Amino acid sequence: MQVFYELLGKLFVLFIIIFFFITIIVLVLGFYSFKRHEIIFPNFILFMLYLFYSPAKWICRVFCVKEQLVDEILIEIKNAVMLENFKHVTHRRAIILPQCMRHPKCRARCDPIIGYECKQCGMCDIGKIVKEADKYNFKVFIVPGDSFVRKILQSYKPGSCLGVACHAELTESMQAVSKIVPVQGVCLLRDGCYDTKVDLVEVSKKMEMCDK
Ligand code: SF4
Numbered sequence: 001m002q003v004f005y006e007l008l009g010k011l012f013v014l015f016i017i018i019f020f021f022i023t024i025i026v027l028v029l030g031f032y033s034f035k036r037h038e039i040i041f042p043n044f045i046l047f048m049l050y051l052f053y054s055p056a057k058w059i060c061r062v063f064c065v066k067e068q069l070v071d072e073i074l075i076e077i078k079n080a081v082m083l084e085n086f087k088h089v090t091h092r093r094a095i096i097l098p099q100c101m102r103h104p105k106c107r108a109r110c111d112p113i114i115g116y117e118c119k120q121c122g123m124c125d126i127g128k129i130v131k132e133a134d135k136y137n138f139k140v141f142i143v144p145g146d147s148f149v150r151k152i153l154q155s156y157k158p159g160s161c162l163g164v165a166c167h168a169e170l171t172e173s174m175q176a177v178s179k180i181v182p183v184q185g186v187c188l189l190r191d192g193c194y195d196t197k198v199d200l201v202e203v204s205k206k207m208e209m210c211d212k
Helices: 002-036 042-051 053-062 068-087 125-135 146-155 167-177 200-208
Strands: 093-098 109-111 115-117 138-143 160-165 183-190
Touching: 002 042, 002 053, 002 068, 042 053, 042 068, 053 068, 068 160, 068 167, 068 183, 093 125, 093 146, 093 200, 125 138, 125 200, 138 146, 146 167, 160 167, 160 200, 167 183, 183 200
Parallel strands: 093 138, 093 160, 160 183
Antiparallel strands: 109 115, 115 138
């Protein structure tokens, strides 16, 4: 019996070592793709990094690399993989923004299904995004949380989704929404759940690249 437990222990250690090295290899491949904008084995990297998301972040911490790198890689690769499908959707396009982009004195009302309804008062960048979205035929949703994303998917039934959020939330939402419709994501430049900012040019570019 003791031999059996010893063998089991050895197998467990071997598994941990193999898993550790595979995760490092995936991180290196992902980092290369991210930096060079040349995606290698995208589906394999996406599968592995989503599967070992927390351990990959732990490995980054161990090697003193910012753990946000894991999210950056996942978002970049997901964007690349879904870009063509996203561009060609011409109906019911949606852009989903986080409520933390609103001005602290925002007076928009929150609908229990679709989130905040911007009055375009001009106090924050959301008003500018709404104008751009009108031009490119996107409907804007400003959501207080993930549960609203699910409600929007059920009620509005978008053909495609452009999401804006902080790194970790965007990574998670893109994975969930991409199972239903083509997605693209843009990370917040400044996060922190309050008065956050996004690169407006990048958001406009994502909408502009879509078929008329
Ligand atoms: S532009 Fe819209 S979201 Fe921004 S503060 Fe005004 S009403 Fe609120």
